[in-house]
Amino acid sequence: MSMFCWTRPLQLTLALIKPDALAHPIIFEAVHKKILENNFLIVRSKELYWGSTDSQKFYCEHSGRFFYQRLVEFMSSGPMQAYILAHEDAVQLWRSLMGPTKVFRARLMAPGTVRGDLGLTDTRNTTHGSDSKESACREIAFFFPEFSLNYWYQEQEILYRTGPVYYDEESLEHHLVAERRK
Ligand SMILES: Nc1nc2c(ncn2[C@@H]2O[C@H](COP(=O)(O)OP(=O)(O)OP(=O)(O)O)[C@@H](O)[C@H]2O)c(=O)[nH]1
Ligand SMILES: Nc1ncnc2c1ncn2[C@@H]1O[C@H](COP(=O)(O)OP(=O)(O)O)[C@@H](O)[C@H]1O
Ligand SMILES: [Mg+2]
Numbered sequence: 001m002s003m004f005c006w007t008r009p010l011q012l013t014l015a016l017i018k019p020d021a022l023a024h025p026i027i028f029e030a031v032h033k034k035i036l037e038n039n040f041l042i043v044r045s046k047e048l049y050w051g052s053t054d055s056q057k058f059y060c061e062h063s064g065r066f067f068y069q070r071l072v073e074f075m076s077s078g079p080m081q082a083y084i085l086a087h088e089d090a091v092q093l094w095r096s097l098m099g100p101t102k103v104f105r106a107r108l109m110a111p112g113t114v115r116g117d118l119g120l121t122d123t124r125n126t127t128h129g130s131d132s133k134e135s136a137c138r139e140i141a142f143f144f145p146e147f148s149l150n151y152w153y154q155e156q157e158i159l160y161r162t163g164p165v166y167y168d169e170e171s172l173e174h175h176l177v178a179e180r181r182k
Pocket of ligand 3: 131
């Protein structure tokens with residue numbers, strides 16, 4: 001059972017472990033461990049595959065950029081792990097743990113970050129994280145259409161914040177002790 005001492009309301013963000021990492025279980029485990037070590041609560045976790053249409057839709061803001069085609073192909077090249085993560089500063093903390101977008105810069109300027117340590121190239125940079133609260137709402141709905149943000153913030157946030165919660169190795173998620181299947 002995990003006890004956290006949160007002093008402020010929890011914020012949600014959408015995180016991905018990209019196909020380059022899932023192709024190597026050791027890398028996937030290293031990133032997943034980093035999420036747990038930094039006291040994120042894993043509210044949802046699932047493995048999924050994208051088709052190129054999903055990729056194009058999600059990254060439409062980058063269409064026309066020189067790397068767009070390789071990004072679309074890469075992101076639909078294999079399984080990914082998608083998470084809804086909760087923390088007091090979920091968006092900003094996950095962004096800082098990931099490091100700069102471009103791996104070559106991350107290696108030089110941000111060793112110890114996920115992308116600096118584990119990224120392969122600027123496109124194959126191991127992880128994604130929402131870049132704002134607004135992006136997090138949009139991206140959570142994209143990956144978890146059944147998840148109700150309003151319901152979670154109104155009814156569940158206080159329960160996850162005050163706990164107790166436990167980490168379920170099978171689902172790779174944190175659950176409320178009170179809701180543990182009898
Ligand atoms: N501005 C600009 N940068 C480019 C272009 N092509 C590649 N780069 C950058 O040059 C670096 C290496 O690019 P590439 O060698 O094409 O990428 P890669 O190493 O094959 O890896 P991927 O990005 O996964 O394809 C990366 O930082 C890219 O962002 C381009 O046409 N314009
Ligand atoms: N200069 C680049 N060269 C190659 N791939 C890039 C480049 N810039 C961005 N990408 C790819 O597009 C994804 C989305 O870009 P962006 O939203 O700017 O970064 P971030 O993922 O850090 O929010 C990046 O994670 C990376 O996979
Ligand atoms: Mg982005």
